[in-house]
Every structure is written in structure tokens, then in C-alpha cells.
Amino acid sequence: MALEADYWDGRTSARHRVELSWDPAARRLHIQGLGTRLSYPLEAVRISSRVGSTPRLIQLPDGACCESADNDGIDSLLAKAGTGLRGRLAHRLESRLGFAAVALALCVVVIWAVLSYGVPGLAAAVARQLPTAVEDAIGQRSLATLDRLFLVPSTLAVEERTRVVSLFHALQAQRPAAARAQLLFRGGGAVGANALALPAGQVVVTDELLALARNEEELLGVLAHELGHVVHRHSLRALLESAALATLVAAITGDVSSLSGVAATLPGLLVRAGYSRDMEREADGYALDYLLEQGIAPQHYAAMLQRLAGRDDPRGGTPAVLASHPPTPERIARFREAARP
Amino acid sequence: MGPSEFKNIANVGDAQGGWPVPQDLPVQKTLDFRFQGRAGEFFKIWIVNVLLTLLTLGIYSAWAKVRTRRYFYGNTRLDDAALAYLADPLQILEGRLIALGALVVYIVVTGLAPFMEPVFILVLLGAVPWLVTRAMAFNARNTAYRNVRLGFDATYGETLLVFVGLPLLSVLTLGLAYPYFDYRRRRFLMAQHRLGTTPFTFEPGVGAFYAIYLRAALLLVLLAGLMVAVTLLAGGSMVAMLAAGSPENLPPESMIYLMAMNLGLGSLAALGMLLVRAYVQANVTNLAWARTACGGHRFGSALSTGPLFWLYLSNMLGILLSLGLLIPWARIRMARYRVECLQLHTRGSLESFVATEQSRAGATGEELGDLLDIDLAV
Numbered sequence: 001m002a003l004e005a006d007y008w009d010g011r012t013s014a015r016h017r018v019e020l021s022w023d024p025a026a027r028r029l030h031i032q033g034l035g036t037r038l039s040y041p042l043e044a045v046r047i048s049s050r051v052g053s054t055p056r057l058i059q060l061p062d063g064a065c066c067e068s069a070d071n072d073g074i075d076s077l078l079a080k081a082g083t084g085l086r087g088r089l090a091h092r093l094e095s096r097l098g099f100a101a102v103a104l105a106l107c108v109v110v111i112w113a114v115l116s117y118g119v120p121g122l123a124a125a126v127a128r129q130l131p132t133a134v135e136d137a138i139g140q141r142s143l144a145t146l147d148r149l150f151l152v153p154s155t156l157a158v159e160e161r162t163r164v165v166s167l168f169h170a171l172q173a174q175r176p177a178a179a180r181a182q183l184l185f186r187g188g189g190a191v192g193a194n195a196l197a198l199p200a201g202q203v204v205v206t207d208e209l210l211a212l213a214r215n216e217e218e219l220l221g222v223l224a225h226e227l228g229h230v231v232h233r234h235s236l237r238a239l240l241e242s243a244a245l246a247t248l249v250a251a252i253t254g255d256v257s258s259l260s261g262v263a264a265t266l267p268g269l270l271v272r273a274g275y276s277r278d279m280e281r282e283a284d285g286y287a288l289d290y291l292l293e294q295g296i297a298p299q300h301y302a303a304m305l306q307r308l309a310g311r312d313d314p315r316g317g318t319p320a321v322l323a324s325h326p327p328t329p330e331r332i333a334r335f336r337e338a339a340r341p
Numbered sequence: 342m343g344p345s346e347f348k349n350i351a352n353v354g355d356a357q358g359g360w361p362v363p364q365d366l367p368v369q370k371t372l373d374f375r376f377q378g379r380a381g382e383f384f385k386i387w388i389v390n391v392l393l394t395l396l397t398l399g400i401y402s403a404w405a406k407v408r409t410r411r412y413f414y415g416n417t418r419l420d421d422a423a424l425a426y427l428a429d430p431l432q433i434l435e436g437r438l439i440a441l442g443a444l445v446v447y448i449v450v451t452g453l454a455p456f457m458e459p460v461f462i463l464v465l466l467g468a469v470p471w472l473v474t475r476a477m478a479f480n481a482r483n484t485a486y487r488n489v490r491l492g493f494d495a496t497y498g499e500t501l502l503v504f505v506g507l508p509l510l511s512v513l514t515l516g517l518a519y520p521y522f523d524y525r526r527r528r529f530l531m532a533q534h535r536l537g538t539t540p541f542t543f544e545p546g547v548g549a550f551y552a553i554y555l556r557a558a559l560l561l562v563l564l565a566g567l568m569v570a571v572t573l574l575a576g577g578s579m580v581a582m583l584a585a586g587s588p589e590n591l592p593p594e595s596m597i598y599l600m601a602m603n604l605g606l607g608s609l610a611a612l613g614m615l616l617v618r619a620y621v622q623a624n625v626t627n628l629a630w631a632r633t634a635c636g637g638h639r640f641g642s643a644l645s646t647g648p649l650f651w652l653y654l655s656n657m658l659g660i661l662l663s664l665g666l667l668i669p670w671a672r673i674r675m676a677r678y679r680v681e682c683l684q685l686h687t688r689g690s691l692e693s694f695v696a697t698e699q700s701r702a703g704a705t706g707e708e709l710g711d712l713l714d715i716d717l718a719v
Contacts, residue, residue, distance in 0.1 A: 006422065008488035013537070013694035015422065015487065051408050052382045054415025055423050065488045067423065090408065093389045100385040103392040104666075110395045137455075 003073045007034060010063035020058070020066060022077050029058075031066065042081055047074065050091040114248065115271055120278070123240035127233045132180070132200075135236055139200020142235070146196070146204070147186075154185035156207050161185060164205070167216060171223055175290070178227040193308060195222050197229035199236045212307055220294075221287050221301030228286025234279040241275050276324040284331055288338055302335040367689035371641075376680035378416035380670040386412055387669040403434035414484065417680050420691055427490075428483035470500035481534055489537040489696045495529070503529045520554040521547055527629040536635055537696040544632040553624045557617050564613035568606060575602060612654070619650035630683065636694060641684040652678055 003020040018033035029045055031038040040060060048057040056074045058066040068074060075088070093099050154161075168183045180201040188194060188206035196204045203226045213219040229235065291298050309328040325331075390405035407430045414424040451458045474495050481493035507522035524547045532543040623644040630642035656671035 010488045011696055012692065013487035013489045014692040048411075051411045051415060052378075052386060054412055057425060057427075063488075067425075067488075090389065090404070094386045097385070100388050103388045107388065107392045107395065110392070114395070 002032075003068055003070050003077070005058070005066040005068035005070075007031065007066050008064060010065060018066065020068070020077075022080065024080060027081065047078065050075065050088065052094070115245075119241055119244045119248070120237070120275060123237045123244055124233075126240055127236045130236065135233070136200040138236065138239065139198045139202055142198045143184075143200075143202055143204075146198075150189050150191045151204070151206070152187035152189045154187050154207055156185055156210065160210065164210065164219065167219060168203075168223055171220060171227065171290075174294070175227060175231070177231045181227055181230045183223075195226050197226045197235060199233075199239070201230045203227070203230065209308075213304060215300070217291075217296050217300035218304040220296060221291055221298075221304060224287040224290040225283045225301075227290075228283035229279070231286065232279070232282055234283065238272075238275065238279065242272060245271055273324055277326050280325045280331075284326075284334065288335060292338065298335040298339045302332045302339075305332050305335070367637075368687075370687050372420050372685045372687055374680045374683040374685070375418045376416055376677040377418065378412060378673050378676060380673045383412060383673050384669040400434065403430040403437060406430070406433055413676055417676075419486070419685060422487050425485045425488075426483060427485060428479070432479075466505055469504055470497050473504050474500050477530075477533070486536060487691070487694070489694045492535045492537070492697060493533055494535070495533045499529065499533075520550045523554075523625060524550040527625070528632075531629065531633045535697075537694045539636040539694055541633060541635045543629075544634075546632075549628055550625065553621060553628065556624075557621045560620060561613070561617050564610075564617070568609055568613070571609070572606060615653055616646070616650050619653055620646045623649045626679075637688045638691070639686045641686055643682045643684070644679070648678065 005018055005020050007016040007018040008014070009016075016034055018031050021030045021032070022028075023030060023039070027042050028039045029042055031040075038060075044061045046059040048059070050056065050071055053069075053071060055067045055069045056071055058068065058074075060066070078088075093103070164185075165183055168181075172178050172181060178201075181197075182200075182202050184202050184204045186204050186206055188208040191206065193208035193212050194206050195209055198204065203223070205222075205226075209222065210219070213222070287301060288298060291301060305328055386408060390401070390408065393401040394405055407426065407428055410426040410428070414426040417424045447461055451461060474493070474497070477495070478493040481491040484491045503522075503525050507518065507525055511517075511519040511522050528543045528545070531541050534541045623646045627642040627644055630640040633640045652675060656667075656674065659667040660671055
């Protein structure tokens with residue numbers, strides 16, 4: 001059994017065509033075609049693992065090497081020598097379409113699990129460990145950006161402000177976990193009626209939103225929802241989840257050119273929107289628990305949501321998969337269900 | 342030639358007069374680089390790499406990188422001999438872990454003490470030349486053709502100039518120095534390599550680079566003009582509609598029209614940028630290869646803007662629509678095009694490259710140099 005190969009002595013780039021053969025009794029590799037017959041014990045020779053159908057390298061102890069395209073021949077040589085499996089595992093996985101299909105399915109499952117549980121879980125764990133100084137710094141920067149781009153100073157009357165602040169403090173008194181939250185008033189500007197929670201615990205309510213609320217119960221629901229964001233550190237977790245997602249995408253598509261990065265952002269948007277909806281549901285749940293605990297009818301929150309949704313343009317709006325909040329009917333239904341005794 | 346020149350030639354060399362005997366000219370032959378990789382075969386390697394990397398939380402990524410490189414190098418042939426990639430995955434893993442450690446240190450320290458950030462930036466800038474040289478030397482030393490390893494030598498100062506100084510200069514001159522940076526970078530990358538003892542050479546001359554970038558800038562201006570024209574033609578009616586009333590009063594059809602316009606203009610801009618990028622890449626790459634030689638053999642590259650633009654576009658769309666599954670296909674296509682456009686105009690045989698002392702001693706042994714040199718995943 002002879003294998004055809006090219007021999008290079010490692011000193012110059014001169015090629016010699018040789019034949020390799022295997023002596024099972026002495027466990028030696030013989031090389032013929034160089035004038036003198038060379039032979040090496042198999043243990044002294046390093047044979048590269050198989051990658052696709054690329055040529056195999058047989059590296060000899062003196063720095064020379066043989067290159068052979070006869071992968072099957074070398075595999076059977078190794079099998080006869082009894083050193084078959086070592087180094088062949090990767091190729092066996094890579095060479096059969098069936099394995100590739102299984103690998104693909106497993107990848108999908110693993111990635112789904114990582115995205116659904118791994119990334120949010122990791123972000124939550126890291127958020128818990130981060131010192132509040134870091135959050136405060138991020139929160140200050142976020143507020144500055146919002147003030148610069150969207151929000152305007154509030155034009156609310158002093159009595160109104162005092163009323164809402166005392167409402168907020170009463171809420172905080174019952175939820176010591178939200179003690180670091182801080183209420184801020186702003187004019188909505190382009191954003192309109194809205195309430196936001198920022199990483200340092202700032203809760204921003206716009207004048208337009210306060211005007212929309214018909215009674216205290218409705219306002220309490222909204223404030224409780226925002227406190228839910230603060231207590232669960234959603235803003236920070238959202239930032240960390242984005243970072244983790246970006247790292248994951250970079251790790252998988254690692255060596256690919258930057259063009260694939262464009263492709264990666266669309267799935268990223270979908271995933272981030274999903275995380276955002278989960279957090280909104282969590283904040284709604286926090287608000288619901290508070291209202292029920294205080295004996296306040298949950299329909300008030302549902303009514304507020306209805307009113308807020310009514311102001312949105314029904315023809316516009318983002319598709320459900322990209323939306324940052326769960327669909328409003330779903331949220332309203334949840335609170336109306338809870339109202340039933 | 343006049344009679345006097347005939348007489349001069351006749352008196353030189355050949356004693357009997359008449360025509361001088363031609364010297365033995367080295368055989369001149371143009372060899373094509375070939376790429377034999379196939380998308381189907383590489384997909385299976387790629388998907389197993391991804392899965393094992395995920396399952397091992399990234400540890401397998403070093404082996405994945407080596408296998409991928411071995412696949413691409415091993416399928417690249419010149420004169421019926423393939424390139425070989427010989428790196429040990431463990432060294433790559435070591436390098437990656439060190440890089441990860443440094444990243445963690447950076448995040449932690451700057452998180453706790455933000456004033457350290459400028460210090461880190463300075464240290465990083467100072468370390469870039471060292472990192473680049475180390476990574477290039479590692480990759481060169483672990484690449485072989487006909488069992489002669491490549492080598493890479495560069496001084497710290499030179500690397501600092503090319504990879505830190507010139508990018509800064511480009512930024513300071515608002516991009517005017519960028520063609521010069523590209524020229525110096527490509528010259529540096531080619532000319533600091535050697536095959537065994539034979540260095541690569543790069544013919545100097547920055548003018549041609551500026552010519553390409555100037556043409557690309559003109560192309561960009563042309564495309565911008567086209568977009569302005571389209572906007573004015575189609576958007577004129579838009580302005581009229583908006584003037585008629587506030588946006589809420591617009592009928593749904595014009596909202597859709599507005600969105601379509603935005604989308605259309607955006608796509609046109611993106612395609613235009615892609616075209617310009619393909620133009621620059623094709624021409625600069627061709628120019629750089631045409632200037633490169635090794636041991637008297639000159640390289641040649643024949644990339645074209647059109648096919649390259651189509652490759653960029655179809656790869657991007659393919660990857661997007663397949664949610665990433667067509668990444669291996671895209672990589673194979675790009676590699677195949679770039680390699681098969683490459684040629685070597687040889688003078689003489691390729692059998693006379695001599696390996697350097699170090700690479701002679703120990704394809705199988707461990708050297709102290711290998712232990713110190715780490716691949717920093719560049």
C-alpha cells in the first residue's frame with residue numbers, strides 16, 4: 001500500500017515526488033523516491049488531523065514534511081496503525097450531513113436558551129452586583145440626553161407638583177425597596193404624555209401625562225409601574241442585555257467581515273424588543289401587586305392605559321415584534337381580569 | 342538602431358562579432374492561484390465550530406479558528422502546492438484568555454475609577470504596535486508554503502507610525518491623509534514579510550493611491566447629486582402635500598408614499614456607498630499586489646468593481662435572509678474570488694527559496710520563542 005505525496009525538506013522549497021508506505025511489523029513509515037530510502041518510527045512522525053479535503057501534512061522529526069492529498073489513504077494507514085480515533089473526532093462530526101443537521105438544530109436550541117434565559121439572567125445578576133455609583137453615573141447621562149433631545153421644562157403649578165410629590169412619597173413609604181427613586185417633572189415636548197424610569201432611579205413624568213390622569217388612583221398605578229422599573233433595575237439590565245447580545249453576536253460571527261454586522265442587527269433588534277416587552281410586563285405586574293395590596297381597583301390603571309393608547313395614531317405604530325411594550329389590549333385585559341373577585 | 346550601435350554591440354562579449362549570444366533568461370511563466378474550497382464542505386465545518394464553541398463557552402473557539410484557517414489556507418494552491426497553517430490552538434487559547442483578562446481589568450478599573458480611563462487609552466495606544474507585530478509575526482511564522490515558513494520583522498517605531506500615527510493624522514486632516522495611510526499600511530504589511538530568507542518587496546509611490554481615492558470621491562459626489570435630483574423630482578410633490586395641512590390630516594396613501602420614499606432613498610444611499618467601497622477595494626488591492634514581489638516573482642491581481650460589488654451585496658442579503666446560515670457560503674465566495682484573481686508572474690522556478698535557521702529547527706519541537714509569542718486574535 002503506497003501513498004503518493006510531495007516531500008519538502010524544510011531547508012529549501014524544492015519539491016520531490018515520493019511514495020509513502022507503512023511497515024506494520026516494525027511500525028515504521030518508509031519514504032521512497034529521494035534517492036536514499038528514509039524510514040521513521042511512527043511515534044516520531046506527526047500527522048495533521050483531517051480538515052475537509054485539504055492536503056494532509058506528515059511532519060518528520062528533522063523539519064521536513066510530506067504533503068498528501070490522499071486523505072482516505074492516510075486515514076486507513078492510521079487505522080491500521082491503531083491510532084485512528086485520536087484527532088479524527090472533529091472531522092467525523094464535520095463530514096456527515098446528518099451530523100451537520102443535528103449540530104444546526106442544537107445550535108438553534110442553545111442560542112434560543114441563551115437568549116431567553118442566559119442573557120437576561122446574566123444581566124440581572126451583574127446588575128445586582130454593580131455598585132450604585134455606576135448606575136447613578138449612567139442615569140445622570142441618560143437624563144442629560146433626554147433633556148437635550150426631547151424634554152422641556154415643566155410648566156406645572158406648584159400646588160399640583162406638591163400633590164403629586166406627596167403621593168409619590170406615600171408610595172415610597174410602602175415600598176422601601178424603591179427608597180432611592182426620585183420624582184422629576186418635565187414637559188413632554190415631542191414625547192407627549194409619558195413616564196420614564198432611568199438607571200439612577202429617576203422617575204420622569206410629563207405634564208401631559210399628569211393632565212391625562214382623572215384621579216389619584218390612576219396616577220398611583222402609573223407611578224407604581226415606574227417604581228417597578230426602578231426596583232427591578234430594568235434600565236441597567238436593558239443596557240447589560242444589549243452589551244451581552246452584541247458580544248454574543250460578535251463571538252459567533254467573529255471573523256466575518258463587517259458587512260455581516262449589518263445583518264446581525266435585525267435579529268438583535270427583535271431580541272432587544274422582546275426583552276423590553278418582558279420588562280414592561282414585569283413592571284405592570286409590580287403595579288398590579290401594589291394596587292391590589294392597597295385595595296385600589298385595577299380598572300383605574302386599565303382606564304389610564306386605554307386613554308394613553310387612544311392618543312396614539314392607529315394607522316402608524318411599529319409592528320408587534322419590534323414593539324417595546326406588549327400590545328395595549330393584552331395589558332388592559334390583564335388588569336381587568338385581576339379586578340374580578 | 343544605426344550602424345554605429347551595431348558595431349558597439351558586436352564588440353562586446355562575443356569575440357567573433359555579429360549578434361551577441363543571448364544569456365540564459367530565466368523561464369517566465371504566469372501561475373494562477375487556485376482556491377478549491379467548497380461552501381457545502383465548509384458549512385459542515387463551520388456549524389460544528391459554532392456548536393462546540395457555544396457548548397464550551399468559547400474555549401473551542403481557538404480550535405475553530407485553527408481549523409477554519411487550515412481549511413482556507415489548505416485549499417489555496419499555487420503551482421500545485423498548498424499553503425499550510427501550522428499554529429497550535431493552545432497558544433491561541435492562551436492569547437485569547439490573556440486578552441479577555443485584560444478586558445475585564447479595564448472594565449473593572451474604569452468602572453471603579455473613571456479617571457483611569459485616559460491612562461488606559463494611552464497604554465493601549467502604546468501597546469498597539471507591540472500587539473500588531475506580535476500577532477503578525479505569529480501568523481507569519483505559522484504559515485508555510487512548500488514547507489518554508491513565512492516571517493515578519495518590524496521595528497516598534499515603524500509599527501507605531503503606521504498603525505497609530507497615520508490613523509491619527511487621517512483624522513486630523515479630515516480624511517485627506519487617509520490614502521497615504523492606506524498606502525503605508527499596505528506597504529508595511531507586504532514589505533515586512535519574508536518567505537524564508539527572501540523578503541517581499543513593495544515598489545514605493547503614493548500617487549496612484551491618491552488617484553484611486555480621488556476617483557472614488559468623484560463617484561461619491563456623483564451619487565450624492567443623483568440622490569438630490571431624485572429627491573427633488575419626487576419630493577416636490579411631497580412638499581406640496583405637507584403644505585396643504587398638518588401631518589395628521591394626510592390620507593394614508595401619502596403616508597405610505599412618504600415611507601416608501603424614505604426607504605427608497607435610504608437604500609439608494611446604501612447601495613451607492615457599497616459601490617464606492619467595492620471600487621476602492623478592488624482598485625487599491627490590485628495596485629498593492631502589482632507593487633509586490635518576492636525573489637523576483639511579481640504578483641498580479643485582477644479584481645473588478647462590478648463582480649466585487651455584486652459579491653458584497655449578495656453576501657449581505659444572503660446572510661440577512663438566512664439569519665446567518667449563509668455566512669460560510671459568503672466567506673467561501675469571497676475567498677474564491679480574491680484568490681482566483683491573484684497571479685504570480687514567475688521568473689525562474691519556485692524551488693529556490695531558502696528557509697531561515699529557526700524554522701529549520703523544529704517543526705515538531707517547542708521553541709522558547711513560541712512560548713513567548715501569543716496570538717492576540719487579530
